[in-house]
Every structure is written in C-alpha cells, then in structure tokens.
Amino acid sequence: MKNLIIVVAVIFTCLSFASKSNKIISGRVTDKNGKAISGVLVKSIPASTTTITNNTGNYSIQIPQNRKYLSFSAVGYLSKEVLIGKNKILNVELNLTSDSLFDVVAVGYVAQAKAALIYNRKTMSIPMQSINQSLKGRVAGLVANSNQYFYPSPQQNDERYADLAENSFKYARTTPLSTFSIDVDAASYSNIRRFINTGNLPPTDAVRVEEMINYFAYNYPQPTGKNPVNIITQVSNAPWNHQHQLVQIALQAEKVATENLPPSNLVFLIDVSGSMSSQNKLPLLISSLKLLTDQLRPEDHVAIVTYAGNAGVALPSTSGENKIKIKDVLNSLMASGSTNGAGGIEKAYEIASENFKKNGNNRIILSTDGDFNVGMSSDKELEKLIKSKRNSGIFLTVLGFGMGNYKDSKMEILADKGNGNYAYIDNVQEARKVLLNEFGGTLFTVAKDVKLQIEFNPQFVQAYRLVGYEDRLLKSEDFNNDKKDAGDMGSGHTVTAFYEIIPTGVKDTLLKNIDPLKYQKNILENSPAKDELLTVKLRYKTPKGNKSKLMTKVVENKITPLENCSQDFRFAAAVAEFGMLLKESAFKQNANYSNVIKLAENAKGKDSEGYRTAFLQLVKTAKDLKGNEAVNNYQPHVLIYHHPSHNATEKQYSSGK
Structure with a gap:
C-alpha cells in the first residue's frame, strides 16, 4: 500500500511538472489585408510540436516553456519566425512569397520595347501604369492585385484537360x-478554386x-x-x-466506424521527378502523406515506392506503428530527373501484390502532377495498363498536386479505370479534408x-x-x-x-x-x-x-x-x-x-x-473576375524572367488548355 501511494505521488508530481513546463500559445494568421490564411503550418523552434491554422486562420499550440520562437509557413507565403516572449496570444501577418514575382516581357501581339517595362527591384513588382501603357491591357494571363504585384496566369501554361461535349436534352x-x-471524385472543385484564388477563371x-x-x-x-x-x-x-x-x-x-475498418495494405507511390520540385508539389505532398500516416493503426502497413527516371522501393511494407520511420523516409525525398510514371505504377502493384491482405483494404495512393515523360506516357497506354490491374483486388487513389504542367486528364483516367478516386490537393487544409476528415471514404470501399x-x-x-x-x-x-x-x-x-x-x-x-x-x-x-x-x-x-x-x-x-x-x-x-x-x-x-x-x-x-462559407466567397470572387474579364481573346506567349537573386532560369508559359 505504501509503495502504491509513492507511485501515485510520483505520477502526480510528474504531471504537475509537465503542465508547468508547457505553455499554450493561440492566435490568428492573416495576410497584409487582414484576410485569414488557413492551412498554415505552425511549429515550435526547436521543432517538437506542430499544428495548422483552421478555416478562420486561428491556431492553438501547446509547447515546452523553453521554446522561444514559433515558425509559420504556408505555400505561397514567406515563412516567418516570431519571438514568443511573454505573449499568450500571438497574431501573425504573412507576406506573399517573392518567388511568384517576375520581370515580364510579352512577345507576340504586343510590339513594345523591354525597357518600357519598369521593374521595381525594391518591391519586386511592375507598376500598373507601366504594364498598362506597355501592353495596353492586351496580354491575357497577367493578373494584378491591389498591391500592384503581377503573377503568371494559370491559363498560360501546359496543363491538360479532357475535352468533353456537354450533355444535351x-x-x-x-x-x-x-x-x-x-x-465520387472532387478534384475539379479544388482545382478551379486554385484558379480563382490566383485571380483567374478556370x-x-x-x-x-x-x-x-x-x-x-x-x-x-x-x-x-x-x-x-x-x-x-x-x-x-x-x-x-x-x-x-x-x-x-x-x-x-x-x-x-474507423475501429471496424479492415486492416490496410497501402503503397504510397510518389512522383519525385524534377517537375515536382516546387513548393506546392513535393513539399506539400510530403506534408499530406504525413497527415495520413498519423491515422495509421498498428495493423495497417504502408510501403513507399518512388519514381523519376526509374522506380524504386524507398520503404518496404512497414507497420503503422512505426510512424517515425515512415515520416523519416518521406522527409528524405527530393525531386530530380525525368518521369517514368508507368514504371512506378508497375512497381507499386508488384509491392501491393506481395503484401496483399486477403480480408483487408489493398490500395495504392499515387501522388503526382501527372506529367509523365519517359516510357509509357500516352493516355491510351496508361488506360490499358490500369485496366490490366483492375481485377487484382487492389484499388487506386490518385492525389494531384501543383500547377503549370498539371495533367488532369491523365489522372482522371488512372482513377476511373483503376477502381479508385481522385482528389486535387492545393493546400494542407485540402489534405486534411481528403485524408483525415474523409479518411474512410477515401480509402475504404463499401x-x-x-x-x-x-x-x-x-x-x-x-x-x-x-x-x-x-x-x-x-x-x-x-x-x-x-x-x-x-x-x-x-x-x-x-x-x-x-x-x-x-x-x-x-x-x-x-x-x-x-x-x-x-x-x-x-x-x-x-x-x-x-x-x-x-x-x-x-x-x-x-x-x-x-x-x-x-x-x-x-x-x-x-x-x-x-x-x-x-x-x-x-x-x-x-x-x-x-x-x-x-x-x-x-x-x-x-x-x-x-x-x-x-x-x-x-x-x-x-x-x-x-x-460552404468558403464556397460563397469563391462565388463572389468569380463574380468579380467575370466582371473584370478582358474583352478580347488574345493569347500571346509570355516570357517570364525571375529576378537574378531568385536563382532561377527562364521559363516560357505557352498558351493552351
């Protein structure tokens, strides 16, 4: 009895110490116009605890008392480290990343000297007056916001969508x-949201x-x-x-109910080719799959297959109990090389078959921008490949990432023909919706x-x-x-x-x-x-x-x-x-x-x-964009040059759907 009292006292002391050694910081993250930013990753420095902001930009995080800084990062915004001090409420403002700001030269319908486009190197923007005088409003796909910054339009790119005739009466x-x-796919909505939120109708x-x-x-x-x-x-x-x-x-x-779901045999099939290097591709992909990893149970198993020029197994089938090991492999991934998507698909089905659970959920989760450029790459070839795997008892989930070279038509085919579903992930919030809130619907077929x-x-x-x-x-x-x-x-x-x-x-x-x-x-x-x-x-x-x-x-x-x-x-x-x-x-x-x-x-x-609230805001934004649409259909080629300090090369955005 005496020993029991001592044990209880020790536990109580430890709990009391733990509560005193931690502190809770709350706040809201907004842009410079006061608009809430959802899906912002908030973590303590040194990193030990993380959270993300909700739909209204609010967050709350419990961290050790000795942590002095919080880090805030989100796709499209400059990361920021903030001194906590004695604050319990910490509101933060994030600025748009300068990676999206470019020197612009229009080539095609506008005959205008490069010198006429005055680039402000301090603000890294082009004054509206300069661009309007130089291009006379005729270059479709250059969008100005209220801060005078310009971004390349998603319509000036090499994205691909299937051309389907609308149903008639x-x-x-x-x-x-x-x-x-x-x-049950919902990729189109989050994709058109991405267009509208960057100032363009899809x-x-x-x-x-x-x-x-x-x-x-x-x-x-x-x-x-x-x-x-x-x-x-x-x-x-x-x-x-x-x-x-x-x-x-x-x-x-x-x-x-989650506890009644069958055990899973999952294969994370991840595109690590060079086209996945941008922040809204591989880094966002890794964050998304880490969220899914947190949902795995000990009876669930996951393998990781990667592909660029060739396909390889980055992690053999591993119990969901080993979350740190799975996340370590995800964190180690880097983008480079060409894209042999078909080779990756073949390898993923091979690994899924080797670890097949007879009474379980067998599924491949393909994460990519769909830009296959090595080996089997045509839509018809890939459709034939996926159809040949359809009766294997292995389902397919396709997660799309990125913009610019996004191949929606290809990923639709993969999901449709592979007994699967398809989602487009444009931010961490969407990843939470698809992989956490809709966990059962995304992964378990009834x-x-x-x-x-x-x-x-x-x-x-x-x-x-x-x-x-x-x-x-x-x-x-x-x-x-x-x-x-x-x-x-x-x-x-x-x-x-x-x-x-x-x-x-x-x-x-x-x-x-x-x-x-x-x-x-x-x-x-x-x-x-x-x-x-x-x-x-x-x-x-x-x-x-x-x-x-x-x-x-x-x-x-x-x-x-x-x-x-x-x-x-x-x-x-x-x-x-x-x-x-x-x-x-x-x-x-x-x-x-x-x-x-x-x-x-x-x-x-x-x-x-x-x-639904976010939908209403999207409609209002689209209404404004529709009212401000250019009245012409000029589609010139636009050459985009980064500021030299961005350490980037010339890009060309070609018109096309």
Whole structure:
C-alpha cells in the first residue's frame, strides 16, 4: 500500500511538472489585408510540436516553456519566425512569397520595347501604369492585385484537360433510359478554386460540375437495410428556369466506424521527378502523406515506392506503428530527373501484390502532377495498363498536386479505370479534408461498380438532361453487364446527381424540332404509371463480389417548391448553377452569380467545417473576375524572367488548355 501511494505521488508530481513546463500559445494568421490564411503550418523552434491554422486562420499550440520562437509557413507565403516572449496570444501577418514575382516581357501581339517595362527591384513588382501603357491591357494571363504585384496566369501554361461535349436534352419518348457510372471524385472543385484564388477563371474544360457538387458533405440518411447504399430523391423547380424541373438523385454509403475498418495494405507511390520540385508539389505532398500516416493503426502497413527516371522501393511494407520511420523516409525525398510514371505504377502493384491482405483494404495512393515523360506516357497506354490491374483486388487513389504542367486528364483516367478516386490537393487544409476528415471514404470501399439507370415517364417528362457526368455515361445495355466497370463508393461517401427536366407541354427553344412519333400515342394513353415521374435503378457489387445487386426506387410526379426543399438540395443546386456559369454552359439559361449567392446563403446550414462559407466567397470572387474579364481573346506567349537573386532560369508559359 505504501509503495502504491509513492507511485501515485510520483505520477502526480510528474504531471504537475509537465503542465508547468508547457505553455499554450493561440492566435490568428492573416495576410497584409487582414484576410485569414488557413492551412498554415505552425511549429515550435526547436521543432517538437506542430499544428495548422483552421478555416478562420486561428491556431492553438501547446509547447515546452523553453521554446522561444514559433515558425509559420504556408505555400505561397514567406515563412516567418516570431519571438514568443511573454505573449499568450500571438497574431501573425504573412507576406506573399517573392518567388511568384517576375520581370515580364510579352512577345507576340504586343510590339513594345523591354525597357518600357519598369521593374521595381525594391518591391519586386511592375507598376500598373507601366504594364498598362506597355501592353495596353492586351496580354491575357497577367493578373494584378491591389498591391500592384503581377503573377503568371494559370491559363498560360501546359496543363491538360479532357475535352468533353456537354450533355444535351434528350426526348423521353425516343430515349427513355439514362445510364451512368457514379462519381465520387472532387478534384475539379479544388482545382478551379486554385484558379480563382490566383485571380483567374478556370478553363471551361477544367470544370466538371458533378465533381463540384460532390465536393461537399450532405446530411443524407444512412442505409437501414442490408444494402450498403441508400437512394434519396427530391423534385423541385430549376433555380435557373422555373418552367423546368430539377430532380435530385442522391446516394449515401454506409459509414463504417474507423475501429471496424479492415486492416490496410497501402503503397504510397510518389512522383519525385524534377517537375515536382516546387513548393506546392513535393513539399506539400510530403506534408499530406504525413497527415495520413498519423491515422495509421498498428495493423495497417504502408510501403513507399518512388519514381523519376526509374522506380524504386524507398520503404518496404512497414507497420503503422512505426510512424517515425515512415515520416523519416518521406522527409528524405527530393525531386530530380525525368518521369517514368508507368514504371512506378508497375512497381507499386508488384509491392501491393506481395503484401496483399486477403480480408483487408489493398490500395495504392499515387501522388503526382501527372506529367509523365519517359516510357509509357500516352493516355491510351496508361488506360490499358490500369485496366490490366483492375481485377487484382487492389484499388487506386490518385492525389494531384501543383500547377503549370498539371495533367488532369491523365489522372482522371488512372482513377476511373483503376477502381479508385481522385482528389486535387492545393493546400494542407485540402489534405486534411481528403485524408483525415474523409479518411474512410477515401480509402475504404463499401460498394464497387455502382451504376445508375433512370427511366423517364414521357407522360410527364418531355425531355431531360443529366447535369455533368459527361465522362461517366454508359450504354443502356451496360447497366446489366457485370463485366462493365463503374465507380466505387467508400465508407460514408455521398453522391449527388441532378437531372433538369422539361415537362410535357412546355415549349422550349432548347429542344430540337422533330416530327411527332406515329406509334407512341396509344402506349402513353394506356400507361399504368400515371403518377410516376421516373424510376431509379441502381446496381452495385460488394468490394469482393463479382455479381451485382439491384435496387429500385420510384419517384412520384410531385413537385416541392424550392424554398421548401432541404438545405442540401438547395445548396447542391447552387453549386450546380455555379458550375454551369464557370463552364459557360449552353444550357445555363437564366443562371447568374447573384442567384447562386442568394440560394447558397439561404442553404448554408451549420457549416461546422466552413466549406460552404468558403464556397460563397469563391462565388463572389468569380463574380468579380467575370466582371473584370478582358474583352478580347488574345493569347500571346509570355516570357517570364525571375529576378537574378531568385536563382532561377527562364521559363516560357505557352498558351493552351
């Protein structure tokens, strides 16, 4: 008993000492205009504790009493070390990094002497008056902010996006079936956010409306029966044309508690080629995967495969218990050389197969900018490679990083054909969302090859249009073909799709003029489904199954006024309208930014993570950019020269999508 008392006393003394030896520092990080900066890495010096700022720029960190400095760093900003002193509240202002500031010479449509562009070496900027006089506003892709600084436009680059024809209206009498594979990817939203936050509207091909909608979390009811997926539907008037109807078809996947998730066999496949050297690529990638490493359990294992000119194993399969060892390998990575992405993919599947967990989650996490330039590199070759691996039981997650040479089209193919999902990481906050907040959905599949087929009743539906999902369309016969690949849903995932409907009897210029059909009238008059607007059919397989299961739901012809629809319906509709505006859709009709803002503001809800609030700010910024767009379409080549002190070489940004 005496010994027990001594032990308790010692523990109490140690705890008391520990609490006295630590201190808590809180504060807010902003830019020079007072705007909050989220995702800032805050760490003590010497480093022992780290945290990051939240959506409002706030942070709180507990550090040892003897730490005198805090370090603040974020992509796109100059790092800063701040003396703590006796402060308990430490607010910090970060300045934009000078790496983004350039001497500029425009070559092409503007015949202007280089000397006319006066470069201020103290502020490392070009005065607006100088650039306006020299280029006369004709150089697309040079953006000035209120501080007179200029940045290269993301539109002046070698990024690649798939060119897809937008879905048009189809007559329900002649084409009553609409079939598509679900899509849980959200890369398009964070990518277009990157464009807008750097002062540019995105290329229209970069806008995939369904990925924008599915970026956000929705409070749909969980499945209650044996099926791991629930079907939710609502019908209202289309916000951009009140004569049209908007049908929401939503899916909610079963959410599995983390402790009940199967053990993981993961392979971090990391691009360490020379194109990954910039701060928003490999350094951000490493920070992201370290966040994921913190979520690993002892029963989880991870290997690290890297590729540049060749592929190699940087870390053999290692238990998640050894987090320090995994992070040490991540911290040791450096970018150099060419990019043999196909070689890396082959090696990653080899390592994943060697460590395959029969009853576990086997997955490769590919992190890259997609710029493959050695070996197998064409989209078709890579698609063939990934298809050959699809039946191995190994899933694929693709994380995209960077800008300038970003290859979105290539990474979409890899994720779509490799039984996987695709996210674009533009900051640490996004990494936290994808790899922490949505950990189960990103990594653990509960239903695979999920397909939807909607049959429209021509008695009420004259024509319909699927909003988005252009690269997910399937043939009618593909729905019952279990060999046809489709999208996968992870733990807790939601999927939202919208159909815009032109009701029977409504005259509309969006419809093509065709003659009435001779043999359909009698069929319609004798239809037994007079109260049904449409029928939803869903097929899915279990993660290890090869035979699909069928679910059906009938949607009645009942219209709920928009103001009475759920917040999730109204907010998702606002995102869809915003996507059509950014895409410059031929079907945007009366859509406008003011309507998007009003609809989203009234449907924001609790928004505990702040994503919907951030969406509203993004729409407002896009609205301002749209109002300030250049009225011409000049696309000159722009030669960019760093200040000599930046120790960088000449770059050329060529126009192109």
